[in-house]
Amino acid sequence: MTREPQLLGQTVVLIGGSAGIGLETARLARAEGAEVVLAARNPERLEQAARDVGARSTAAFDATDAGALKQFFDGLGPIDHVLVTGPGPSYVPLLEMNAEQVRDALADHVVMALDVARGAAPKMPPGGTLVILGMGPIGSMACRVAHHLNDCRVIGVDIVPERLQRAREMCSDVIDMNLDDPVEVVRESTDGRGADAVIDAVGMEAHGSPIATAAQTAAGFLPPPMARVMMKNAGVDRLAALNTAIATVRRGGTISLSGVYGGAADPINMMTLFDKQIQLRMGQANVKRWVPDILPLLTDDDPLGTESFATHRLPLLAAPEAYEKFQKKQDGMIKVVLTP
Numbered sequence: 001m002t003r004e005p006q007l008l009g010q011t012v013v014l015i016g017g018s019a020g021i022g023l024e025t026a027r028l029a030r031a032e033g034a035e036v037v038l039a040a041r042n043p044e045r046l047e048q049a050a051r052d053v054g055a056r057s058t059a060a061f062d063a064t065d066a067g068a069l070k071q072f073f074d075g076l077g078p079i080d081h082v083l084v085t086g087p088g089p090s091y092v093p094l095l096e097m098n099a100e101q102v103r104d105a106l107a108d109h110v111v112m113a114l115d116v117a118r119g120a121a122p123k124m125p126p127g128g129t130l131v132i133l134g135m136g137p138i139g140s141m142a143c144r145v146a147h148h149l150n151d152c153r154v155i156g157v158d159i160v161p162e163r164l165q166r167a168r169e170m171c172s173d174v175i176d177m178n179l180d181d182p183v184e185v186v187r188e189s190t191d192g193r194g195a196d197a198v199i200d201a202v203g204m205e206a207h208g209s210p211i212a213t214a215a216q217t218a219a220g221f222l223p224p225p226m227a228r229v230m231m232k233n234a235g236v237d238r239l240a241a242l243n244t245a246i247a248t249v250r251r252g253g254t255i256s257l258s259g260v261y262g263g264a265a266d267p268i269n270m271m272t273l274f275d276k277q278i279q280l281r282m283g284q285a286n287v288k289r290w291v292p293d294i295l296p297l298l299t300d301d302d303p304l305g306t307e308s309f310a311t312h313r314l315p316l317l318a319a320p321e322a323y324e325k326f327q328k329k330q331d332g333m334i335k336v337v338l339t340p
């Protein structure tokens with residue numbers, strides 16, 4: 001069975017591309033359809049390697065020289081991947097190292113790598129895929145912030161038509177869960193890798209768990225202390241959204257739980273979390289931490305669209321009816337501002 005080359009149309013830069021691992025990586029990248037740019041110090045060896053693999057261009061310079069490195073990146077067009085293999089190791093027992101050797105080792109292996117990252121970043125396409133599960137107010141605002149930062153592709157997922165409609169204005173793509181399986185769609189659109197990050201903005205509101213639905217309904221009828229116990233012990237195993245997040249995120253990716261979770265009895269898929277080396281972030285919003293970042297965005301330009309964020313503005317007296325409509329997803333009610 002033949003398969004499509006994986007790097008067609010992409011540019012791979014290999015610093016240390018004239019020998020060893022760098023050269024072999026260049027060869028593999030070429031076999032996958034990439035254009036390669038090779039850099040190393042020795043010009044003859046570099047030209048030989050370039051002929052060998054059919055490199056697009058070469059640059060002979062010492063990558064520990066920050067000025068030369070900057071000049072190299074400034075002269076490049078867009079790039080997709082960078083690999084640094086040189087310089088070689090410095091095998092000296094730690095206790096025998098003098099200060100100069102320590103400085104050299106750090107310059108070769110830490111400072112140079114940082115300079116490469118700094119030089120390459122502006123030449124690389126905005127990165128990654130962010131999936132947001134749940135296009136309620138939180139998911140919708142997360143989508144707006146990602147759109148404002150403009151540094152990734154954002155896919156919004158929901159089942160409510162009005163929410164999907166709003167999401168279309170800010171997200172790069174939307175997935176209607178009534179029609180498509182987000183896990184499948186995201187996998188297909190990320191060459192099988194999965195999303196780099198998933199925000200679960202659904203939490204306990206997730207559809208798909210009859211036990212939790214019953215528990216939440218029951219808790220609504222119980223006096224508060226009993227309701228609290230019930231919610232803590234039985235009412236919160238609505239893991240449909242979290243399981244979707246676990247399946248959708250790529251290996252080593254990040255899941256951020258903004259949807260509220262509680263209780264202790266949830267059977268979380270620890271095996272997949274462990275196997276996929278997923279990073280989990282969660283917790284109450286640290287509002288004060290973000291105030292200095294958010295306040296400057298509340299300007300007349302209104303980049304996050306806060307002025308039009310509320311779908312309804314109602315008097316306080318209309319609150320009970322509004323809550324009911326909100327819960328039943330009626331009247332396009334997504335975010336309500338109550339005016340006292």
Ligand SMILES: NC(=O)c1ccc[n+]([C@@H]2O[C@H](COP(=O)([O-])OP(=O)(O)OC[C@H]3O[C@@H](n4cnc5c(N)ncnc54)[C@H](OP(=O)(O)O)[C@@H]3O)[C@@H](O)[C@H]2O)c1
Nearest residue numbers: 016017018019020021040041042062063085086087088089
């Ligand atoms: N972690 C592991 O398991 C593992 C395993 C194998 C290797 N390694 C490490 O991976 C690195 C690459 O190994 P390798 O076998 O591919 O080495 P290699 O065959 O010596 O190739 C190193 C490449 O880097 C270039 N280079 C070295 N210093 C440079 C500098 N200052 N500026 C620009 N280019 C420079 C060299 O060309 P010029 O000399 O012409 O500049 C050459 O193209 C080494 O640091 C090695 O220790 C790690």
